[in-house]
Amino acid sequence: MNEFPKTFQDWVTRHISDFNGCNRYLSRWKPSVKNVCPSCGLANEDTKHITRCKDTSRTTLFMEGIEELRSWLVTNHTPPHLASLIHTYLSHRGESSMESLTPPHSLYLPLAQAQDLIGFDNLLVGRLPKVLISIMSPILTLRNQRKVTIDRWAKESSALHTPSVDIQELYSTLQAVGRKNSCRTHHGR
Numbered sequence: 001m002n003e004f005p006k007t008f009q010d011w012v013t014r015h016i017s018d019f020n021g022c023n024r025y026l027s028r029w030k031p032s033v034k035n036v037c038p039s040c041g042l043a044n045e046d047t048k049h050i051t052r053c054k055d056t057s058r059t060t061l062f063m064e065g066i067e068e069l070r071s072w073l074v075t076n077h078t079p080p081h082l083a084s085l086i087h088t089y090l091s092h093r094g095e096s097s098m099e100s101l102t103p104p105h106s107l108y109l110p111l112a113q114a115q116d117l118i119g120f121d122n123l124l125v126g127r128l129p130k131v132l133i134s135i136m137s138p139i140l141t142l143r144n145q146r147k148v149t150i151d152r153w154a155k156e157s158s159a160l161h162t163p164s165v166d167i168q169e170l171y172s173t174l175q176a177v178g179r180k181n182s183c184r185t186h187h188g189r
Helices: 006-017 023-029 047-052 056-075 080-091 109-118 120-124 130-143 150-160 167-180
Strands: none
Touching (some): 109 120
């Protein structure tokens, strides 16, 4: 993780450990903070809820982010069907397995099964299945006009596999929420 920006490293650590600006954690520090989502009002706003909140603003931000990811994937030599599978999986926001979204005889079935083993939340923090790297490595070798290495592809795609994709914006928003100890929205745009 050392090759990622410090803010990304901090965000991933806080996201994985659930020690971030979510009201679930903030309410432990300060009893006056209610453990509810400021966007939709659902109780127990935790890290998972940020990526699954049904609030229109949060949903729009999430969907814009995964559309940016799909564009990045295609621009960086990811086969369109694979980019579409990743986009579709992310758009289901953890409610569907990747395998259930993959046609039965697809070349990407082993990838879908591997992704389902590590889970949706791990993809969001940039943990990619090894099968994905093994799929992309020969493709990048053959089609590499812009000198995109497998290491660069994996690093950049990992940085984009975040709840809102704009990690700096989300991280700044969570920091602001943490400083204020209460807030009406996590929507950062």
